[in-house]
Amino acid sequence: xxxxxxxxxxxxxxxxxxxxxxxxxxxxxxxxxxxxxxxxxxxxxxxxxxxxxxxxxxxxxxxxxxxxxxxxxxxxxxxxxxxxxxxxxxxxxxxxxxxxxxxxxxxxxxxxxxxxxxxxxxxxxxxxxxxxxxxxxxxxxxxxxxxxxxxxxxxxxxxxxxxxxxxxxxxxxxxxxxxxxxxxxxxxxxxxxxxxxxxxxxxxxxx
Amino acid sequence: xxxxxxxxxxxxxxxxxxxxxxxxxxxxxxxxxxxxxxxxxxxxxxxxxxxxxxxxxxxxxxxxxxxxxxxxxxxxxxxxxxxxxxxxxxxxxxxxxxxxxxxxxxxxxxx
Numbered sequence: 001x002x003x004x005x006x007x008x009x010x011x012x013x014x015x016x017x018x019x020x021x022x023x024x025x026x027x028x029x030x031x032x033x034x035x036x037x038x039x040x041x042x043x044x045x046x047x048x049x050x051x052x053x054x055x056x057x058x059x060x061x062x063x064x065x066x067x068x069x070x071x072x073x074x075x076x077x078x079x080x081x082x083x084x085x086x087x088x089x090x091x092x093x094x095x096x097x098x099x100x101x102x103x104x105x106x107x108x109x110x111x112x113x114x115x116x117x118x119x120x121x122x123x124x125x126x127x128x129x130x131x132x133x134x135x136x137x138x139x140x141x142x143x144x145x146x147x148x149x150x151x152x153x154x155x156x157x158x159x160x161x162x163x164x165x166x167x168x169x170x171x172x173x174x175x176x177x178x179x180x181x182x183x184x185x186x187x188x189x190x191x192x193x194x195x196x197x198x199x200x201x202x203x204x205x206x207x
Numbered sequence: 208x209x210x211x212x213x214x215x216x217x218x219x220x221x222x223x224x225x226x227x228x229x230x231x232x233x234x235x236x237x238x239x240x241x242x243x244x245x246x247x248x249x250x251x252x253x254x255x256x257x258x259x260x261x262x263x264x265x266x267x268x269x270x271x272x273x274x275x276x277x278x279x280x281x282x283x284x285x286x287x288x289x290x291x292x293x294x295x296x297x298x299x300x301x302x303x304x305x306x307x308x309x310x311x312x313x314x315x316x317x318x
Contacts, residue, residue, distance in 0.1 A: 035266070036239050094209045101212070105219065111226040112219055114235040119215060167235075174240030178232070 001026060002075050003038075006064035013142050017169040017176060023064060025075055043075065053083035055091070055126075058133055059141045085133035092127060092202045099123035099198060103191050114178055117167035117187060124154065124164070124194060131201050143168075146197075152204070154197045156190065163187040217290045218268055224298045225261070237265045256300045264293040 007021030008014050024030070024038040025046055033040045041049075049057040061082050066074045102119035105112065128146035132139045135152075143165065146154040163183045170176045179187070218237055225245075226233045232248040235241045242265060245251070246258045267286045 090209070094211055097209075097212055098215060101216070109223075111233065112222045114233065115219060115222050118236065119219075171236030171241060172238045174235065174238065174242075174244035178235075 001030070001032075001068070001070045002066065002073070003068040004060070004064040004076060005067050006060055007141075008143065010063045010065055011142060017173045019173060022067075023060065046075070047079060050079045050082045053085045053087070055085065055129055055133055057082040058085060058139055059129075062139060063141060085130070085136075088130060088134040088205050091130045092205055095123045095127040095130070096198050096202060099194065103195070106188060106191075110184075113184060114167045114170050117164050117179070117184070118171035120191065120194065121164040121168040124198070127198055127201060128154070131205070134205055152201060154194065156193060156197075159183070160187045160190040160193075213287060214268060217287060217294075221264055221290065221294045221297065224294055225257075225301065228301055228304075234261075237261065237268055239265060251304075255304075257297060257304060260293055260297045260300055264290055264297070267293070 002025040004023040004025070005020060006023060008018045009020050022038045024033040024040045026033065026040060026042055028042065030040070046057075046060075050061075057079075060076055061079070064076050066076070069075070099120055102116040102123070106116045124146050125143060128149055129139070129141055131152060132145060132149060135149075140148045142148060144161075146156075163179050164187060166176050167179065170178065221237065222234055230245070230249045232245065234245040239262070242258065242261050243253075246253060246255075251258050267289050
């Protein structure tokens with residue numbers, strides 16, 4: 001049994017609503033780990049993520065910290081560097097589609113408004129992470145990865161960014177207050193900026 | 208469309224089913240914390256049928272709700288079917304709950 005911590009705690013990137021991301025690497029089914037608390041991966045599946053160059057493998061390789069190992073072995077470090085990230089085209093299309101669907105729902109109904117805004121944030125963040133992996137210099141995994149891409153960063157006004165991020169925290173952590181109508185209207189008016197940025201990154205990746 | 212996208216749509220569909228009722232506050236997501244918050248604000252007991260079913264759906268979609276950076280999964284078809292069935296059960300369970308208008312503290316009563 002091997003337990004790791006990863007995510008915002010390892011980056012010192014903590015804020016109200018942050019959780020502590022925990023990974024359990026197990027030999028087989030292990031009822032001690034609640035999947036709502038831990039990301040639970042058998043050794044073999046973790047190795048497969050490494051072989052695929054999966055973004056999550058890169059995330060763990062870059063920033064996870066061993067908390068406990070019953071055999072004293074740091075199994076993540078033993079896996080060394082994951083394979084190069086090669087799934088940009090599929091991932092970028094997937095996250096863009098996620099954004100498009102959320103934006104479409106927001107344009108016609110409001111009963112899942114926070115979830116849709118949270119989905120926009122998720123799509124933007126994940127696209128940014130994948131872009132950083134594709135470019136390859138220094139992958140970023142922070143919540144606001146889209147602000148840390150140098151010249152490719154998303155330039156989004158403070159209020160829109162906060163509305164989207166707060167929605168994400170509310171949807172996943174149940175923490176915070178819902179956006180006002182004015183907040184939502186403001187964010188919706190800026191979704192075209194997000195759209196342009198996503199299309200621009202996807203076009204760069206296709207060249 | 209990707210499995211990831213399908214799962215997000217399953218989550219959206221379930222939230223739309225729940226939020227079709229005028230609760231004091233909408234259900235924002237299917238993480239445990241979001242369900243806890245919604246149950247508390249809606250006056251729904253943690254052991255109530257609706258909350259129990261939501262937790263079952265949450266378990267199946269848990270890495271979507273809580274672990275969004277993982278884009279792999281196994282046995283997607285089974286999970287997808289489970290969630291579709293649970294969504295129907297949740298719709299029926301909500302129909303059995305009487306919801307008072309959104310004035311003051313929220314209270315619910317089983318019919």
